Structure formats: C-alpha cells, structure tokens
Amino acid sequence: xxxxxxxxxxxxxxxxxxxxxxxxxxxxxxxxxxxxxxxxxxxxxxxxxxxxxxxxxxxxxxxxxxxxxxxxxxxxxxxxxxxxxxxxxxxxxxxxxxxxxxxxxxxxxxxxxxxxxxxxxxxxxxxxxxxxxxxxxxxxxxxxxxxxxxxxxxxxxxxxxxxxxxxxxxxxxxxxxxxxxxxxxxxxxxxxxxxxxxxxxxxxxxxxxxxxxxxxxxxxxxxxxxxxxxxxxxxxxxxxxxxxxxxxxxxxxxxxxxxxxxxxxxxxxxxxxxxxxxxxxxxxxxxx
Amino acid sequence: xxxxxxxxxxxxxxxxxxxxxxxxxxxxxxxxxxxxxxxxxxxxxxxxxxxxxxxxxxxxxxxxxxxxxxxxxxxxxxxxxxxxxxxxxxxxxxxxxxxxxxxxxxxxxxxxxxxxxxxxxxxxxxxxxxxxxxxxxxxxxxxxxxxxxxxxxxxxxxxxxxxxxxxxxxxxxxxxxxxxxxxxxxxxxxxxxxxxxxxxxxxxxxxxxxxxxxxxxxxxxxxxxxxxxxxxxxxxxxxxxxxxxxxxxxxxxxxxxxxxxxxxxxxxxx
Ligand SMILES: Nc1ncnc2c1ncn2[C@@H]1O[C@H](COP(=O)(O)OP(=O)(O)OP(=O)(O)O)[C@@H](O)[C@H]1O
Ligand SMILES: [Mg+2]
Numbered sequence: 001x002x003x004x005x006x007x008x009x010x011x012x013x014x015x016x017x018x019x020x021x022x023x024x025x026x027x028x029x030x031x032x033x034x035x036x037x038x039x040x041x042x043x044x045x046x047x048x049x050x051x052x053x054x055x056x057x058x059x060x061x062x063x064x065x066x067x068x069x070x071x072x073x074x075x076x077x078x079x080x081x082x083x084x085x086x087x088x089x090x091x092x093x094x095x096x097x098x099x100x101x102x103x104x105x106x107x108x109x110x111x112x113x114x115x116x117x118x119x120x121x122x123x124x125x126x127x128x129x130x131x132x133x134x135x136x137x138x139x140x141x142x143x144x145x146x147x148x149x150x151x152x153x154x155x156x157x158x159x160x161x162x163x164x165x166x167x168x169x170x171x172x173x174x175x176x177x178x179x180x181x182x183x184x185x186x187x188x189x190x191x192x193x194x195x196x197x198x199x200x201x202x203x204x205x206x207x208x209x210x211x212x213x214x215x216x217x218x219x220x221x222x223x224x225x226x227x228x229x230x231x232x233x234x235x236x237x238x239x240x241x242x243x244x245x246x247x248x249x250x251x252x253x254x255x256x257x258x259x260x261x262x263x264x265x266x267x268x269x270x271x272x273x274x275x276x277x278x279x280x281x282x283x284x285x286x287x288x
Numbered sequence: 289x290x291x292x293x294x295x296x297x298x299x300x301x302x303x304x305x306x307x308x309x310x311x312x313x314x315x316x317x318x319x320x321x322x323x324x325x326x327x328x329x330x331x332x333x334x335x336x337x338x339x340x341x342x343x344x345x346x347x348x349x350x351x352x353x354x355x356x357x358x359x360x361x362x363x364x365x366x367x368x369x370x371x372x373x374x375x376x377x378x379x380x381x382x383x384x385x386x387x388x389x390x391x392x393x394x395x396x397x398x399x400x401x402x403x404x405x406x407x408x409x410x411x412x413x414x415x416x417x418x419x420x421x422x423x424x425x426x427x428x429x430x431x432x433x434x435x436x437x438x439x440x441x442x443x444x445x446x447x448x449x450x451x452x453x454x455x456x457x458x459x460x461x462x463x464x465x466x467x468x469x470x471x472x473x474x475x476x477x478x479x480x481x482x483x484x485x486x487x488x489x490x491x492x493x494x495x496x497x498x499x500x501x502x503x504x505x506x507x508x509x510x511x512x513x514x515x516x517x518x519x520x521x522x523x524x525x526x527x528x529x530x531x532x533x534x535x536x537x538x539x540x541x542x543x544x545x546x547x548x549x550x551x552x553x554x555x556x557x558x
Contacts, residue, residue, distance in 0.1 A: 056519075056523065057522075058519055058522060058523075076519075076522040076523045076525070077523065077525060078523060078524055078525065080523070081523065082519065082520075082523050084516050084519070084520075086516060088514070088516035088517055088519070088520050090517060090520075090534070090535065090538070090539075091539075092538040092539070093534075101524070101534060102524055105524045105525065105526060105530075106524070156524075
C-alpha cells in the first residue's frame with residue numbers, strides 16, 4: 001500500500017496564447033491514496049480546473065505527468081469519470097437515457113441488457129432521482145440535474161471521481177443537501193475523489209485532505225492539510241467542534257492571508273477594508 | 289370531432305348542440321380562433337385591400353389585376369390544361385386504334401406509340417419546376433449536411449474550405465447554368481437517358497445555389513456544440529459514429545433546420 005494510487009509529478013501546464021506562452025501550473029506534485037477524498041481549493045483562476053483536466057486526460061501537461069495505478073494518463077477515459085459544474089447532461093436525452101449512455105458505453109461487453117438496466121436504476125436510486133427517470137434535464141431543477149450528473153459518473157464505476165465545483169451553481173440549502181448525500185454515498189462506495197471547491201466549509205466537511213493552491217500564474221501546491229475528523233460527519237455538531245474550527249481557520253488563513261488576491265475589483269479599496277470584509281465573511285460563515 | 293360525439297351521448301341532439309356551442313366559447317374559442325380564424329381574417333383583409341387597391345394602379349400596360357381577374361385567369365389556365373390533356377389522350381387512343389388495325393393485318397408488324405408533342409401547359413411547367421426544385425434541394429441536403437458535419441468537426445478543414453464557400457455562395461444561378469450545361473452535355477451521354485438533360489441541368493443548378501446555407505449552418509451548428517458535452521463524449525470514449533449520432537447531430541439539428549429553410553427558399557427562387 002506504499003505505492004500511491006494516483007500520482008502527479010512535476011506537472012507544468014503552459015498555454016499558447018496570442019501574447020506568448022502562459023504558464024498556468026508550475027511543478028505540481030501530488031500523491032493520492034486509494035479511497036482518499038481530496039479537495040482542491042484556491043482563488044479563482046489559479047488553475048484548479050486545469051489540474052483536474054490533466055488528471056481527466058482532457059488536457060495534456062506540457063511537462064511532467066500523471067500516473068494512475070501504474071499507467072500514464074494521456075487520454076480521457078471512463079475510469080476517471082468527471083462531474084461538471086453545470087451537469088453537462090444531454091438535453092435531448094431523458095435522465096435515464098443520459099445515465100444509460102454511459103453505462104452502455106462502459107459495460108457493453110461485461111453486462112447483459114437486463115443487468116445494465118438494473119445498474120442504471122440502481123445509480124439513479126443512489127442519488128434519489130429514480131422518480132424522474134423519464135424527464136428531460138430541462139424539466140428538472142439544477143440540483144436534481146447535478147444529482148443525475150453524479151449518478152452518471154458513479155455508474156461508470158470510476159477508479160477516480162473528478163468533480164469540478166459540483167455544487168457551485170446551487171443555492172446553499174440544495175448544496176448542503178447534496179453534500180450530505182455525497183457523504184453518504186462515499187461512506188459506502190469509498191471512491192477516490194478529487195473535488196474542486198470554493199467553499200471552505202464544503203472542503204473541510206467532505207474531505208480527508210485539502211490541497212491548497214497558490215495563486216497563478218505558475219500555481220503550485222501551497223499547503224496540504226489532512227482533515228482528521230471522525231466519519232460520519234454531521235455539519236451541525238461539527239459547527240462548534242474545536243478541531244473543525246481549527247481546520248477551517250487554517251484554510252481561511254491560507255486563502256485570505258498567505259494567498260490574498262492582490263488585485264481587488266475596486267482599485268481604491270485599501271487593505272483595511274478587505275480585512276474588515278473578510279472578518280465579516282468569516283463571521284457569517286461561522287453562523288451557518 | 290370525437291369530443292362532439294362523446295358529449296352528445298345520452299342527451300341527444302341537445303347535448304350535441306351544447307357541445308357545439310362550447311366550441312365557440314371561452315378557451316376553446318380562443319384556441320380555434322388562433323389556429324383558424326385569425327389566418328382567415330388576415331387573408332380576407334389582404335384580399336379586400338388588393339381588390340380595392342388594384343384599380344387605382346394605372347400603368348401604361350393597363351390596370352393592375354385584382355383578385356377577381358386573377359381567379360378568372362387561373363380558371364382559364366386550368367381549362368387550357370384540361371383541353372390539352374384531352375387532346376393528348378385522343379392522340380394516344382387514335383394511335384392505339386391504328387396499331388391494333390395494323391397488327392390485325394400483320395401480327396409481326398413493328399408498332400410503337402409516339403408521345404403527344406404539344407407544348408406543355410402552364411400547369412405542366414409548374415409541376416416540372418416544382419419537381420426540379422425538390423430534387424435539387426434534396427440533392428443539396430444530401431451533400432450539405434454530411435459535408436457540414438465534417439467541416440464543423442475539423443477546424444483545419446473548416447479554415448481551408450471556408451474561403452471557397454464564401455466565393456461560391458453568392459454565385460447566381462444564371463452564372464452556374466452555362467457551366468452546368470456544358471458539363472452535363474459533355475458527360476451525360478446515354479442512349480436511353482433516365483432523366484432528360486434539361487431536367488438534370490436545372491436540378492444541378494438548383495443544388496449548387498441552395499447548397500450553401502445548409503452547409504454553412506450545419507458547420508456552425510456542429511462547431512458550436514457545448515464543450516462540456518464534447519468532454520463528456522471524450523470521457524466516455526464514444527466512437528466517431530456514436531459521437532456524431534448521440535452528441536453532434538441532436539445538438540445541431542436546430543441550426544441544420546434553419547439552414548434547410550433558407551436553402552429551400554433559395555431553391556424555389558432559382
Ligand atoms: N485554454 C486556455 N488557454 C489559455 N489560458 C488558459 C486556458 N485555460 C485556462 N487558462 C488560464 O489558466 C489559468 C487557470 O485556469 P483554470 O480554469 O484552471 O482556473 P480555476 O482555478 O479553475 O478558476 P475558477 O476557480 O475560476 O474555475 C487561468 O489564468 C486561465 O486564464
Ligand atoms: Mg475552474
């Protein structure tokens with residue numbers, strides 16, 4: 001078990017732009033164990049999605065590489081299923097057909113037709129969406145569509161589940177609800193997960209480990225925080241658990257002190273104002 | 289109609305009348321009105337306007353024809369067509385009768401029936417041109433949709449072919465016609481041709497003119513597929529055909545149909 005499950009070594013990503021080469025990532029090194037739930041957190045534009053795309057095989061690193069279970073990743077594949085921020089369901093297929101498309105593709109040879117049907121239903125039930133199997137994505141809410149996106153990814157039985165801000169587009173209540181569902185599912189399936197998030201509470205609540213990325217360009221791994229909290233976790237009781245609060249503080253410190261975004265939206269705003277608004281933000285979040 | 293008969297059961301004629309009355313009240317009426325009445329009203333207003341305005345337009349060639357004259361004229365055209373048909377039928381029956389007589393005298397005689405060679409009537413020409421337009425449009429569709437998909441999928445090819453499309457798109461049918469005629473007469477040589485040369489020439493000209501909007505719109509529609517969906521397709525490792533069938537085509541169908549509509553318009557105008 002010393003050999004890591006997923007390993008990124010010296011990953012550099014440079015984009016060709018009209019203004020020359022833009023180095024988004026510089027020397028990212030990461031080892032992830034099987035079954036680990038890892039969150040990537042960092043300011044907007046630091047390169048989180050780029051890291052995820054490289055692991056997914058959708059982008060090819062310009063230097064370094066990525067190894068999953070001893071094989072180098074150089075193209076996308078269903079063993080690295082992706083949950084996109086905006087569900088990315090085919091609007092012309094029903095909920096059932098969307099999951100079926102994936103199941104059909106991955107288990108065409110290894111399952112009978114009946115088994116595949118059952119497997120689609122099983123995954124829809126897992127995310128509590130079996131009741132809407134025959135609806136189209138346009139007829140269900142954003143939260144429901146996101147559930148289906150998760151069901152589709154889980155249905156591929158991936159060795160790594162990649163999620164790019166899966167709950168970013170949802171309202172706070174729906175988000176909390178889906179986070180709880182995801183924790184339940186994860187409790188049973190024990191998938192290896194890499195999740196991108198902007199939400200500090202989400203990161204601490206769900207993860208075994210939080211990777212904090214420095215600001216781009218040439219972003220790298222800034223801090224690597226292990227979250228040693230008992231599972232199953234309960235958001236209400238954890239809210240004033242000292243360890244939990246400590247972890248939150250660590251992430252907040254990293255984001256807003258060590259890696260403070262220098263450019264602010266209004267150029268005249270001074271640092272004191274930003275500090276004040278940050279404290280307010282912390283206070284607000286603590287209440288939730 | 290089923291609603292009428294359904295509600296009439298039991299109460300007889302009264303119930304039927306009531307159902308009929310229901311049709312003309314409230315929501316039902318609004319629905320019927322929208323679908324049927326309003327277009328009728330529009331047409332009637334247009335006819336009225338035409339009828340009143342036509343006599344006011346006096347040109348050196350006479351007054352502008354009103355709806356009544358046009359109606360009369362179309363009746364005449366139809367009559368002409370019917371007469372011509374009758375003559376053609378007579379001509380053929382006459383020949384058949386003659387052939388029967390010849391065969392009765394000499395069973396080995398080589399008999400044949402010549403088609404009636406009268407000038408095609410206005411109606412015949414309308415039918416011919418409609419058939420030509422439809423055939424040309426179908427051929428254009430058969431070429432433009434697959435080609436558009438290929439172009440939309442491949443940026444390099446798109447960049448290479450785009451200038452050509454921009455050059456050929458505005459070429460008028462009058463410019464295509466002589467070129468097509470040349471090529472068709474040179475290449476389409478057959479003793480027993482399946483199509484007439486003139487039909488083939490016009491059809492290909494229609495195709496060449498109406499091809500472009502479908503080609504361009506299909507290309508644009510295919511290139512504009514949501515990148516997230518393309519990523520889903522890549523993660524699932526869909527084969528080329530499955531990718532086209534399940535992702536590319538469904539999402540570009542609206543654009544393809546817009547292109548087809550424009551193409552059909554151009555084909556008809558050719
Ligand atoms: N295809 C590309 N070409 C050029 N630059 C790119 C490309 N994709 C991303 N970038 C740049 O790389 C950097 C990282 O982008 P990325 O999308 O990974 O950020 P992110 O951390 O996911 O941001 P967010 O949190 O807003 O989603 C950004 O500065 C972005 O402008
Ligand atoms: Mg992103």
